[in-house]
Amino acid sequence: MPWSRGGSNDAGNLVVACSTCNIEKSDRTPEEMGWHTLPIKRVPKLVKQPKASDPNWMQFASQSELEDLGRLAVEVEEIKTAQSLDLRDRGKIRARCIRRMRRLKGKS
Template sequence: MSLFLNQRVLVLNRLWQAVNICTARRALTLLFEGHAQAVLNAGDGSFQTYNFSEWRDFSQQDPHPESVCTVSFRIRVPRVILLVVFDRLPKKEVKFTRHNIFERDKNTCQYCGQAFDRKDLNLDHVLPRDRGGPTTWENIVCSCVPCNTKKANRTPQEAGMRLIRKPKRPKWRPFVQINLGLHYHDSWKHFLDLAYWNVELGDDLQ
């Protein structure tokens, strides 16, 4: 029983967007308290939702191996639940990392405008660090080796160079970073886009 209660359950907001992963124990609590409904694939591409009493009755009518027993009834562990009131996505700032700077600048030198492999790009302080330039979104850009060498320890203006765009903090994008691990339940597939969720992040830029 405890094994099933520790199973992972995908949590959707009321707009059917994945927002979290919780344990089956937590999912059943939310279901019992009326804060969530169980979601089940109806088999024809549609999804059926169940409140607690409906899910309990369904569990009796269609017994499933992944069920837990209470004193008076047996109930199936849901794999996906739908929150009945929450309609937001958790807001998270984009982490300031090497990877995300490359993503923001699209692996393109911000001085000459050419795209490169990441191994051929440096991160450049627009205002040199030893002249008070901070290590921030607004002062760090991707630079190819030739442009970085040409600019040296100068501002772009002093080096006779121009930025192709002004660096700034990326706007928050509506995705939720959840550690899915290597395996997840088949019933989650409809709600997950792996390319959207498995965002590779590098080490923090020091």
């Protein structure tokens, strides 16, 4: 299930694709695209990020680092908002194109 449709970002739900294929895939599943994916054999281990609520590391942050963390949190929210708007706009464009395609198919 694509992230834009409520799917998770765990390794079992991710599809590795080049940027061209990823754009073509958009918010569809590989099955909806007619793609056959290979199972993931090994999930790379990621470095565990400390939680912002964990005081064990934040107590060592300088004032400028704390300000940077606050700025980054704001930037993340702005990016999430922009992505949401982008997905909404892409969905509208896609719907218009599909309607146009169907109208043209009906004329032929």
